[in-house]
Amino acid sequence: MDRKEMWRHIAEQRLAVAEALIDLDPDEWERPSLCEGWRVRDVVAHIGLAPEITWGMTLREFARAHGSFHRFIRETAIDRAALPNDELIAIVRRVAPAQRLAPGTTTKEPLLDILVHAQDIFLPLGRDFTMPEHPALVAADRIWQIPPPFGFGAKKRLRGFRVSATDAPWSRGDGPSISGPLQAIVLLISGRVTAALPYLSGDGVQTLAVQTKE
Template sequence: MASSPRSVIWPVVHDERRALIHDLEPLPEPLWETPSLCPGWDIHDVLAHVVDSAKTTRLGFIRRMIEARFDFDRDNAVGVEREKAKDPGRTLTALRAVVSRTSGPPAGIATRLVEAFVHGEDIRRPLGMTRNYPAEQVALALGYQVKTTTRMGGGKEIAAGWRLVATDTDFQHGDGPEVQGPAISLLLAVSGRPVSEDELTGPGAPVFLEQARP
């Protein structure tokens, strides 16, 4: 019998949380204020959001959205403020405490992969860190993003009009000028994150990069 999405996805999410903790444990205190790929958030802010997201439950999410008047940005800001300790080490400890949780908002489980991979890169790239993400699972996250509107946190509009082809796993999507690259680079691009010009190739890459640039 084939594994269910939950049995495949949650172990990957937990691995990514552990890997992020491992990478951030030796980080000198001044670097916690490094701007992340998320506009307006530093590295510590993103980590606090990861903790907040790991703690989120379906019912709790609905309550929070009502309190935030269904403003996702407002809700995220409240969550960061709640989970961001004065000492970054305490925020890391908070992530350790929830590393194996399997709760989440009322959305497709693939959103947990999107969170893990995109926020992992939000933190690592500005710090010059690299990670070899599991390409097949990144493709699952990418497949979710290209079918989800930007209003709901996806990248459907960004991906529209292009043929996106992963070079490190079996993933193809859309019609139009072809854009090729590693699945993680395509995922970041359709998620509104900056990627460098040498990450994506193909006849459509230059214009796609220009239009996808946040």
């Protein structure tokens, strides 16, 4: 997938999220997302904020977060999340066509960001939000590659398993099998293990479930 196509998918997914957010009840905005410690509204705020992050903002907020990347991301989102719901939706819609990359990222990061965060929002609310296959394959490849602390540590967490999509040509690793729909695999490798488990099968799933509880 070339950059032009990636940006098209990013814009389409951002707009689709904005449209789906219109249907949320006020209480759903306050419910926990799949991101631990993040409400739905915090994730929405992050989606709208990510395309606006500059080097200056990064340096300033990174210092405020005492050098913690994850704290920097969380605190900037929580600050923005204080805005009214309709304004947060409007921001997501406004930034949908934006092609600005956050410092140190590639075009693949905003693609995986919107795909994963859409699930963070809608899955715990019991609302379906389909992840398109081609963009999800690109996202899965990138998620698997990014090392910590900026990535998901998928290679390390899932070492010793063979992770495979049942509905798309994607597999990684060796060992006991963990398989499921590509959408569930993306959740799994991005650290949303508990959310992914009900959709997974294979002789490695029980071991994975035990490891998740430890």
